[in-house]
Amino acid sequence: MTGAPAVRSRPTAGVHVEEAGGHGPLLLCLHGIGSSSAAFAPQLAELSAYARVVAWDAPGYGRSADSEDPLTLDDFADTAAALIRERGTNAHVLGVSWGGVIALRLAVRHPELVASLIVADSSPGSGTEAAKATGMRQRAAELAELGPRAFAEGRGPRLVSAGAPPELVRKVVDTMAASVRLPGYAYAAESMAAADLRGELATIAAPTLVLCGDQDHVTGVEAGQAIAGAIHKTAYVIVKDAGHLANQEQPGAFNAWVLAHLRITDRIPERPAAAPDPQQEL
Template sequence: MTAARTATAARPVTAVHVEEAGTAGPLLFCLHGIGSSSAAFAPQLDALSAHARVVAWDAPGYAKSSDPEEPLDLDGFADAAADVIRSYGEPAHVLGVSWGGVIALRLAARHPELVASLIVADSSAGSGTDPEKAAGMRARVTELAEVGPRAFASLRGPRLVSPEAPTALVDRVVDTMAGSVRLPGYGYAAESMAAADLRPELSAVTAPTLVVCGDRDTVTGIEASQVLAGGLHKCAYVIVKDAGHLANQEQPERFNAWVLSHLHIVTASQRTRSCL
């Protein structure tokens, strides 16, 4: 069973909506992709709440969260996430999918004391690694403004899962996107991705990290995940079979098993170090 909560963050972000499940165990904070919301983590809120306190946000300017009072760049989104973690009074294991993974990596670099570990799923170092990708990301904002959220989601949503994904999942992905994205929040998010190239800062991330990628991901792709895994010092890299870009939704049992394994290993290691 999930519960809703509003976390008050520092300006220019005033209110961030989160969904919560679970009352015990480590804090797992989930950051969704650029076309989604906390609804994307329903399989994790449901299954992982028996082992952790699972929290999923609607990023500033998305779904039930308020619009930022000023434009946000990647640092601004990372700082907003940091404010949410601080509201819980303990460091979090941060799970970021796609754009959420880019935020998670910047969060870990800017606020290492708040990040116990990272799970970075189907993500990349940002669209700023390639001028064509950056231009494509910026063009999405015009597309959203011209066609509206529902048509925008109908065009983009089906690409986020493998061709074999059930129709019910495709419909859920499209409905989530249509109900989550709006301007100006999506525009700020797209620009944060277009301007991001995290490759030079990966080596500064000290949090132990699990990099996860669906083997059918054609959006960011396996190569982009490999770049992250190769640049991070404390990293494990795994592939989720039969999953597209949204591995956490398309193959939740396999995805959740990797997340739980990571949490168990990291927390056991941290307990051992604290006893030395």
Template sequence: MCLHGIGSSSAAFAHQLADLSTVARVVAWDAPGYAASPDPQAAPGLDGYADTAAELIRERGGRAHVIGVSWGGVIALRLAARHPDLVAGLVIADSSRGSGTDQGRAEGMRRRAAELEASGAQEFAAARAPRLLSPDAPDGLVRAVTRTMAASVRLPGYAWAAETMAATDLTPDLARIDVPALVLCGEHDTVTGVEESQRIAGLLPRGVFVILAGAGHLANQEQPAAFNDWVRAQLRITALIPEFA
């Protein structure tokens, strides 16, 4: 189960859907209020996003290994804390404990909705996308990330997601998430950063930390082959795939 970042959609997992589907059943969502998903009637809050993901997992037959990128990682961690029976393992990529760990980050996150409203999705995406990748990212990838973001974000969904991030500090939750967890971060991630991923891994009882060379904040898109190799290794460890058991 793949959960995308705050400025993205299921399209961000094209490489995972294509590659990992040879060894597992892979599902990627458009979060409520994003891309092809309808707008919720009210702000879901972090628990609402986590519970929606839990329902999707139940509908598809039980436990899942959950990949969460950035905001998706925050949702994945809350999902594992609220619904431990549904989560067999985690890959938390370029994520954080939430922007509520720092007042400045929280304020910056809350400003994003106004920026989106003022500039429109295309201009908003064009300004943000390059920051999500490493300095050496090819122009084609920058354009692809920009297109995905522009096609995915809208109000009020983006504003609700940003407020969720601003209000969240998952630090108290992490010690009770007792599943195998791979915490992965691109070496050039300047959005959430290596140190934050290290903190998450250190607080998770079964957390392992990996730096992915040559990647920025969107490691699964910038270095998909290496990212997918790590996911396969994690699936092998958790024995979700019968031939790896």
């Protein structure tokens, strides 16, 4: 979007974030298990004209530091909570896939910090079924055996629809290859394998938007429906012509739904903020 503020990079207590926009409510973006803050480039570019957008590299991912100790789902949620507290406010929390599971747990553990939730292509966790939990736990061994590049080339193309442009597939693969490593990926996989949030969802009071790509064959529309059906204040949206990464594959439609949600739950401008005039700063 023309006039959107430039993205600024800064590490915070070992957690690297990409941040754009200096006004409006805080929108914290939590990526999927095979990704990083790079997955939110379309949101950083467009939504930063309306909100202060912060996207993390989860601990042990991308440019964030590795943890010396194993991390649980609660640890990831508490780290996200610390990022919000450091900014002295609450946040609208956007989580994709694994990031959505973290966002849901964050809303349970720290409800005062969560103004609303946007949960995309996610689930209540892999612990809802024994086979899913086992498969999730096996991923760390697969990464160790193949290495990040081959691991990404095998898994990345499954995350988008069959009709996704080749350049998007390459970007997804490249992002995964550059982001995942051990032991951080193993901690994330175990956090998913151990998670079954079905009993907690009804306690979430934050208004919630649930989105899912109509061609998501990773978590699928049923998992999104399970989340939406359990949370009291919720809306459920199917994103047409999108796989598991709807925010990247159909960013225009995805961002429009997020903006509509933010306008309902917070005061944001109807029009994007104007970029500063460089001549006035001289």
